[in-house]
Amino acid sequence: MNVVVLVKQVPDTEALIQVAEDGKSINTDGIKWIMNPYDELAVEEALQIKEAHGGSVTVLSMGLKNSEKILRTALAMGADKALLVDDPLAFASDSLATAKILSAALKEIPFDLIIAGQRGVDEDNYQVGAAVAEYLGIPQISLVVKEEISDGKIRCHRTVEGAVEIIEASLPALITTQRGLNEPRYATLPGIMKAKKKPLETRNLADIGVEPASVGMDNRRVKIVSLTLPPQREAAVMIQGETPTELGAGLVKILHEEIKIV
């Protein structure tokens, strides 16, 4: 079973996100970058599949040179190989362009299964996995909390509103992760040492045959006009009261008379 995992780096979820001076991008000064938490689930699941069925785990990312760090992390967790598509012309590609680039890079990697995060917790696009599956012509199953592979088929539990669907597809296929799938392992010290010797290769757009004219900042379908902070709330009205009954009654009075929600 050859599994490819799509990973991207995102700002640490602790980070305060601020608008940069151009009003269209975020201020990246001092931001710590981490592997997208949903991609950690993807790496972990791929490793478990390898442990159960044999094969290999390759991690693939498109990003700048500093994305090597998350690829090394994945290698330290136990992935076998890493590939980074790093090209300044690809910088700030939108979801469709990112998916085009990743699918072009996937032409040189044999795979039975691709695992992506359901979304990057940066732009929350929920798009790249599905677009890669479309460009490669394979089925997708999103929001997976459990999977089982046998006889060339994958059977997944997928979360939807109020239910879990059990879905089956023939491989090759692409799945995206949902929390609950697993608990990602930490890289151990021996793992980190070993990762240093594992192959981490880099490609540019020309290497994978992608026309720069179809990707990058200037070719975004979705253009950011402006970024703004969400409206700030006024200071909270604190309910006054000596006893729980007074506090409770105070809240219900506001909810009933002013906000009219109860």
Place this chain on the structure above:
Amino acid sequence: MTQSVLVITEQQNKVFRKVSFEVVSEGRRIADSLNGELVALVIGADVESIAKDLGQYGADKILVADDSALYDYTTDAFTDISAAAAAQTDPALIIIGASSQGKDLAARLAARLDAGLAMDCLAIKDTDEKLIFTRPLYGGKIMAQVEIEGTPQIAAVRPNVLSTTKTAGSGIVEKIDINFEKSRTSVVEKLIEEGDKIELTEADVIVSGGHGTNGDFEAIEELASVLNGAVGASRFAVDEGWRSHNDQVGQTGKIVSPSLYIACGISGAIQHVAGMSTSKTIVAINKDPEAPIFQKADIGIVGDLFEVIPKITEEIKKL
């Protein structure tokens, strides 16, 4: 350029999801400003009878793709049909509800049509020249105003945010014959959650509990129940196994926008707040007056949740 708007609706067991009426109402508004026709698409098995209901929300034409093979949502078949309906309608804008199903479909459809997609939008504004979509990034820590190049433009709108508007209209229902490939995924079984639990992302009221509950959600369940709301949780509560992953609100959980969000025994970590900051009214109940959650709330109560919540429930019952 075409000025029509295509909305793709969602139903289950012949009942429309509320977000379907939201996208039709929003589609009507945009179609009016573009001076175009509003076409709604209904996909399912035996759904012709419910299709006409969309006319009440302003659909001019309602396309129905009806086939027993369409009972369950599958990415392949629904994408084929949506793409064919788009080819037939040639819309300026396609609107889809950003439910689990809608997000899956919107992402695949955008790639199929090579169209720009604004995922999980909170608002669509029609300026003179362009449509501007507002969408939260970083789980809501920041808002982006985006525009889309090329046609069609696709917007997946967050459930529960846009309002529904009834009109006097009645749409023309038209059955369409669309060839779709047999889906490569099949739904083997659907495990429905117990009771008629209200889905977090669709709930008008959410009462959430965190570490401060110590795993005892009884008072929270009761309050949610009298408010006809859903129960949410912080990641702490989920990691402890007190609540299911489905209940987690936050940057790495569900992103919710109810009218009323009540956070109980939740400190207000940035990742939690990111997932609920677009709620209309936020109430915080915490025994620590310094808890950061009070900075994010509209109304605060400093107190022990086990003492205060039952009183709130009692007072509501009196109304």
